Amino acid sequence: MSSSCDAILKALKECLLNSDCVQKQGHLPSECLKQYSNDLPEQCQLLRKSTFECKRNMLDMRTRFRGNTVGMDAEKLRQQKTPAPPAES
Numbered sequence: 001m002s003s004s005c006d007a008i009l010k011a012l013k014e015c016l017l018n019s020d021c022v023q024k025q026g027h028l029p030s031e032c033l034k035q036y037s038n039d040l041p042e043q044c045q046l047l048r049k050s051t052f053e054c055k056r057n058m059l060d061m062r063t064r065f066r067g068n069t070v071g072m073d074a075e076k077l078r079q080q081k082t083p084a085p086p087a088e089s
Contacts, residue, residue: 005054020039
C-alpha cells in the first residue's frame, strides 16, 4: 500500500486495539471491523471511513495527479502530535 495511507491505517489499528470490542469483549480487530462496526467508538468509525476514502483515492486518476489529500492530512496531524526533538546547542 502507498505510504500516503499509512498514518490513517496506523491510527485505525491503534483505535481498534484500544476499543471496548477488543479490550473487554475479546474480539479480534478484524471481527470488530466486519461484524461489530456499529459498536465501535465514533473515532474508529471515522478512521475506517477515512481509510476507505484514502484507498479509493489511490485508484482515482484525478487524485493521483493531485496527490492523495486524505493521507496527507493524516500525516500532517501525526506530525503535529509528535513533539519536535530538542535543539542541541
